[in-house]
Amino acid sequence: MKTASAVVPGGESTLPSKATSKFKRPDMLHIYTLLVMAFLLLPISAMVLFGFNNTRGRFNLQWQGFTLRWYRDVFAIGQLTGALKVSLFISVLVMLTATIMGTLMAVAIQRYRFFGKGIINAVLVMNISSSSVVIGSSLLSLFVAANVALGQFTIFAAQVMFSIPYAVITIRARLAVLDPVTEEAAADLGATPLKTFFTITLPQLAPGIFGAALLTFALSIDDYVITSFVSGTTLTFPLWVYGSTREGTPPQVNVIGTLIFMIGLLVAIGSGVVRERRNRRRLAVLSAN
Amino acid sequence: MTATAEIRPAGRVGRPERHQRYSEKSKRNRRRLTIIFLLLPGLLWLALFFVLPIVTLAMMSVSTGNVGQGWSVVGDLSSYQQAFSGYLPEFLHSLEFGVASTVLALLIAYPAAYWIAFYGGEKKTAYILVVLLPFYVSSLIRTISWQFVLADNGVIFGPLRRLGLLPSNFHVLATPVAVVGGLTYAQLPFMMLPIFAALERVDPGFLEASRDLYASRWETVRRIVVPLSMPGIFAGVLLTFISATGDYVNEILLGGTGTGVVGAVIRSQFLVNLDYPLASAISLVLMVALLIVVLAYSKALGTDDLMGGAAV
16 A cells, blocks of 8 residues: 555555545545435435324325324224235245245255256346336236136235245355355265255355345335236235325325334344354454464 | 354264265265255246246237136237337337436446445445435335425425425426436435445455556546446346336326336236236237347346346
8 A cells, every 4th residue: 555655656645545535625426425325315214204294184295293193093094004914924924935945046056066057047037137017917917817816825926936036146145155165074074965954054054044034025025016916906015005195195104114114224233233243253263263 | 154163073983984885876866856855946936936927928918808708829919019009109218217217327326336335434334224225115105205305395396486496387296307216216226236346346456556557536437447347337237227117106106197108008908908918918028128138238248147246
């Protein structure tokens, strides 16, 4: 670093060392980045804010004073609460199913060579890069042609399908940084493949599996487009919210959105803290040796 | 990692020999069985609910019939003719909105991702958390929130209007601007994250070398940073373009008359008009069109491992 900047005539660094960027010229890019962050937060802030709005009409568009009324009455709209329950139920099942299937597939793809791997990868890429409206409409045409009744099962089937590739990606990313040497050592010491998987691979994979579970849950509970094609008369939370836009979305939707946001944030920060701690412990162990 | 240190030396001395008892052939069979066991559940699901539906969609598009009597595959191409002749404006709108929002998202995201990756310092994690925050809010609620923000008497334009700073015919909601804005916002995190991940992998040594060779900051960005972050740009553009072009939620909630998109046509043909053959034809045309664009684009920019790019 030092020798490098010494070569530059005048010794002035264009990469800001902290002192120069802070005092000599305000970094325009820094300000720009903060503006982008504000842009990202704008509709989220609007959602949170209007959950506290003391609105009286049907449309919750203008600020009319602060209230906690909607937090007290958050479950007052029976249909909305019902839709939320359906969403949570389906999403938990989707999370479990897609994460298990994705983990197994990821292990096969990352750890074994076999015929047809290229095709499987192509299917996964196609799945992720397909437009939701195409996927939704093709599922509906299948269910209609095969006379499958639309409802919770078809929603579940569709959501597991589009979640699997994301689970595979997340777990493969984790597998790629794991050292297969420990697995080989276990096999050399006589452990069966199944035992190796459960005692060696799985514990090391845990963070990846946790990430995949969070991601598939989030994808599932958020999906509107594909679900709207295959839901029949079943209402999930996003479907109810979409339907409500015509007559004015009630503040309860903002409240539920805010609560989900807070829970997601806590989980994210919590897992970040856990990871940080583990890294620090690992570092301590390494430096002690 | 500590778990790996715990491989017990184990008193089971007999095991390795037992292991060797398996002939090469039965070992190979076991391996094959393991792979099948691992792949089968997921593959079956994808075959049933991803591949098969697209085949059905193709068959439905050349069928005739109706909801009451069922459909028969007759190889009738009139639905395609109808799709092209009747819905060209919607296809073009979708393409315009898709391209506009992708370009905008790239232009907005890149400098910010660049700053976070190279100058974020200790606060890097905090910035990335903010980029991730929209994912914790239902995408539908985010779009509805833009209705609050952009409404004629909403939080921004309401006060400005009351102060007389806006002409009376000034609208943002229900115009193409609002649709592109909503799409751009929705795509921004998907654009920023892969670009950030790619920039993080760029060795700062290259930047120093470039500076040592008298390149300006701009020249370094243009000739070193951007080419090295190409995989991230590729992944970001691909993901955002496809979902923005097929999207109709932003159009329906933020658009107005004359902003119709092909996704909305597919939706209403399928769910309201129940004209499945026509809807399937339009859907398939959209799929093939996107596929062609994506293939041409991958050929031009050449990143063979899309999964790798998306994984980061």
